[in-house]
Amino acid sequence: MFKLKGSRVLLVGLGSRGRAACRLLCASGASVVAVDCKDNDALQQEGRRLAKLGAEVHLGLPKPLAKLLDGVELGVTGVGGIRETAWMHALRKAGIPVIGELELGFQQLRCLNIAVTGTNGKTPAAGLIEQVLVGAQRETRLAGKVENPVCDAVDGSKELDYLILAVNSFQLELTQLFSPTVAVVTNLSPDHMDHYGNMESYVKAKARIFANQQPFDWAIIQSEALAHIRSFGIEIPSKIITFSASNRRADISLDRGLIMSRVPGWEGPLMDFSDCQLQGAHNAEILMAALAVGRVFRIPLEQSAEMLRNHPTLPHRCERVAEIDGVSFINDSRSTNLAALEKSLSSIKPGPGGRPNIWLLAGGRDKAGAYHDIGPLLSQRVKAAFLMGEIRETVRAAWSLFTPCRLVDSLEEAVRQCAEMAGEGDVILLSPASEDSGSVNGYKHRGEMFRRSVERLAGSSTEAESTGRASSASKIPRVLSR
Numbered sequence: 001m002f003k004l005k006g007s008r009v010l011l012v013g014l015g016s017r018g019r020a021a022c023r024l025l026c027a028s029g030a031s032v033v034a035v036d037c038k039d040n041d042a043l044q045q046e047g048r049r050l051a052k053l054g055a056e057v058h059l060g061l062p063k064p065l066a067k068l069l070d071g072v073e074l075g076v077t078g079v080g081g082i083r084e085t086a087w088m089h090a091l092r093k094a095g096i097p098v099i100g101e102l103e104l105g106f107q108q109l110r111c112l113n114i115a116v117t118g119t120n121g122k123t124p125a126a127g128l129i130e131q132v133l134v135g136a137q138r139e140t141r142l143a144g145k146v147e148n149p150v151c152d153a154v155d156g157s158k159e160l161d162y163l164i165l166a167v168n169s170f171q172l173e174l175t176q177l178f179s180p181t182v183a184v185v186t187n188l189s190p191d192h193m194d195h196y197g198n199m200e201s202y203v204k205a206k207a208r209i210f211a212n213q214q215p216f217d218w219a220i221i222q223s224e225a226l227a228h229i230r231s232f233g234i235e236i237p238s239k240i241i242t243f244s245a246s247n248r249r250a251d252i253s254l255d256r257g258l259i260m261s262r263v264p265g266w267e268g269p270l271m272d273f274s275d276c277q278l279q280g281a282h283n284a285e286i287l288m289a290a291l292a293v294g295r296v297f298r299i300p301l302e303q304s305a306e307m308l309r310n311h312p313t314l315p316h317r318c319e320r321v322a323e324i325d326g327v328s329f330i331n332d333s334r335s336t337n338l339a340a341l342e343k344s345l346s347s348i349k350p351g352p353g354g355r356p357n358i359w360l361l362a363g364g365r366d367k368a369g370a371y372h373d374i375g376p377l378l379s380q381r382v383k384a385a386f387l388m389g390e391i392r393e394t395v396r397a398a399w400s401l402f403t404p405c406r407l408v409d410s411l412e413e414a415v416r417q418c419a420e421m422a423g424e425g426d427v428i429l430l431s432p433a434s435e436d437s438g439s440v441n442g443y444k445h446r447g448e449m450f451r452r453s454v455e456r457l458a459g460s461s462t463e464a465e466s467t468g469r470a471s472s473a474s475k476i477p478r479v480l481s482r
Contacts, residue, residue, distance in 0.1 A: 001107050001177065002074055002099070005029035010072045010096075012036075012087045014057075018078025019046055020149035021101040024108065025076065026053040027155070033072070035087065037062035064090035072096055076104050078149075080170035100174030102167055105143075105150030107177060111160040114293065115144075115178075117167050117209050118186030118225070120340045121286050124314050125186050126166040128290035133162055135307045136299045140164060144171070146442075169205040170195075179212035182296055183238070184289050187282075188225040189339030194368040200232050213238040220292045222285060223250040241295075243288035245281035252288045254281070259288060266295055271305040277312055280347035316447040318344055322454045326424030329415075329454045332431040333447030338369050341433040345381045348427055356383045356403075358427045359418040361411065361450075363388040363395055364434035371398035371433075378402040383426070386414040391434055411446065415453040 007030050011022050014036040025032045032055040036043060039060030047057040058068065063086050075091040075098035091098050106113070116126040126142055133140040143153040144165035153163055165180070169192065172178070188203055196202040207229050210219055217238035221229075226242055241263060244250035251263050257274045261267055270291055273284050287308050294304035313319055316334040323329070332344045341362070351357030360382045371394065378385070379402040386408050387395050396405040408414040411430070418428045430450045436442055 002097075002104075004074075007031065007073045008033070008071045009074045009076055010035070010068065010087075010091065011055075012075065012077040012085070012091075013079035014043055014046060014050075014059075015078055016146045017101045017149045017151070019050065020151035021076050021078050021104055022050050022055050023053060024104065024151040024154055026050070026055055028108070032056065033068050034058070035061050035068065037085075062086065069094055069096075074099070076101060077174065080168065098174065099176060100171050101149060101151055102144070102165070102171040103175045103178055105154055106175070106179075108154045108157075109150075109163060110154075110158040111163050112181045113163045113165055114182040114184070115165045115167055115180035115209055116184040116186065116289075117169070117172065117206055118184075118222070119189045119191045119337060120343070121186040121282060122166045122168070122184075123334075124283075124317060125184060125286040125289050126164050127314075128286055128308060128311060129184070129293045130164050131307055131311065132290050132294045132299060132304045133164075133297065136294075136297075136303060138162060138297070142166070167209070169202060172208040173205045175208055175211070177212060178208070179214070180209065180217070182218045182220060182293055183209045183213060184293065185209065185219075185221040185225045185229075186286060186289060187222045187339070188228045189337065190370065191337040191339070192367055193370075194366065199228075203228055203232055204234065207232075207234045207236075210234075210236045210238065215239070218296050220289055220296070223247045241292045243285060243292060245284045245288075252292060254284050254288075259284065259291065263292075263295065266301075270301060271309060276309050278308075278314070280318060280343065282343045282347070316443055318347060319447075321451050322458055324419070324454075324458050326426075327419065327422040328427045329450075330427060330429045330431075331447045331450050332429060333443045333450060335431040335433055336364075336435050336443060337367070338371065338374050338433050341431045342374055342377060344429065344431045345377055348381070348429065350381060351425055354380075356381050357425055358382045358429050359422050360385045360403075361388070361414045361418065361428070361430045362386070362433050363392045364432045364436050365389060366391040366394060367434060369433070371395050374433075375399060375402035384418075384421070386418060388414060389432075389434065389436075411449050412453045412456075415450065415457060419457050 009025050009030045009032050011034040022034050034055050035058045051057050075096050078101040116122045130142045138161040140162045142164045143150045144167050219236050219238045219240045223242040223244040242250040243252040245254040252261050259270045259273050261270050319331045321329050321331050335341050358381050382403045384404040386406050392407050399405055436446050
């Protein structure tokens with residue numbers, strides 16, 4: 001554990017997590033030098049707040065200054081995907097140890113913690129686990145994400161039974177002692193290949209969640225993800241419970257609509273998935289993970305199952321926001337990679353005779369995904385794709401062999417054009433399969449933009465019906481070029 005009081009610490013990055021780390025460092029008595037390559041009004045305002053706590057703040061510094069590195073004993077970063085930045089190079093070249101804000105916060109926690117990671121589903125899984133524990137009257141808090149940094153959870157952690165942490169691969173990369181009592185991995189699929197370059201590096205980063213666990217700790221992991229981890233020679237030291245919606249040999253599995261358990265002493269049906277508000281195989285798996293955590297902490301099955309059965313549909317995750325003239329509008333803005341898009345497409349009921357009925361809105365920032373791989377599924381389920389963001393040309397080149405593609409300049413334009421072409425029984429699906437681009441600020445903002453566009457469309461539709469000014473079907477273009 002790093003000694004913070006009296007130590008000179010260089011903090012790189014003043015985003016939400018970085019600011020939380022700065023506050024914790026200052027409260028711990030460290031001498032903090034905080035730097036960020038950006039400089040804008042919002043950062044200047046935040047910088048003034050941190051300066052009042054005792055931090056020395058420097059904005060607009062993309063390149064290291066030797067005088068700021070002088071005497072530094074520890075580097076901390078709150079920035080994801082930062083291994084190649086000039087500041088990180090300078091810290092490592094100087095032989096200064098570097099950790100991330102997750103490790104910093106973990107070392108100061110005073111309660112047990114449950115960590116959840118995975119390519120998709122880590123945030124909703126963490127939320128369901130929180131609900132299971134809170135429902136059993138356990139003092140629990142959810143942290144780790146941008147809006148709830150772990151460093152902000154340190155103060156008051158002595159009063160908690162458990163802190164649940166939703167963590168990503170970038171955070172896990174920079175851990176040293178991090179060791180959750182229960183580690184959950186929801187799934188593993190190619191993601192962030194622009195950062196990792198290959199699947200092995202990505203899996204090894206994710207698997208660091210288990211690195212310091214002991215034999216009395218628990219690993220709750222999708223069976224397919226476990227096979228992937230072991231294929232790279234990584235062993236898990238803790239006790240393991242596996243789950244899967246497609247592998248009936250897993251400890252917890254899905255069998256004809258029932259969530260079944262083969263866990264010793266807990267065999268048999270756990271709950272009827274068809275009774276749940278959450279639907280789709282991907283949601284079945286996060287329910288399994290939450291049930292397994294409840295089992296580890298000896299929460300009665302009936303209590304956990306009742307809470308999970310009534311849990312509402314999650315926002316921005318295959319969320320049906322409206323139906324207009326028989327056309328469904330689904331907000332799946334949280335889909336930030338191809339694996340998430342695949343699950344979303346597969347979960348939507350096809351049109352009559354199995355015909356494609358989905359108008360897909362996709363695109364954003366490039367993460368070097370293998371976009372061509374999803375082509376066969378597109379040809380079966382998607383009528384046309386409307387592509388946005390910096391990646392749109394790349395995606396069109398990969399997808400145009402499988403489905404008609406059109407480039408659009410904005411999400412609102414995509415919604416409008418899709419609505420003009422869609423017919424009764426069709427689905428307009430926002431499932432970007434990428435991170436947000438510069439035009440939006442995160443998946444929540446993107447999802448709300450979609451919702452507002454649909455609301456405006458619904459208002460226009462209502463006005464057209466009342467005034468008789470609806471567009472003639474013959475005026476609606478229905479041909480897209482491949």
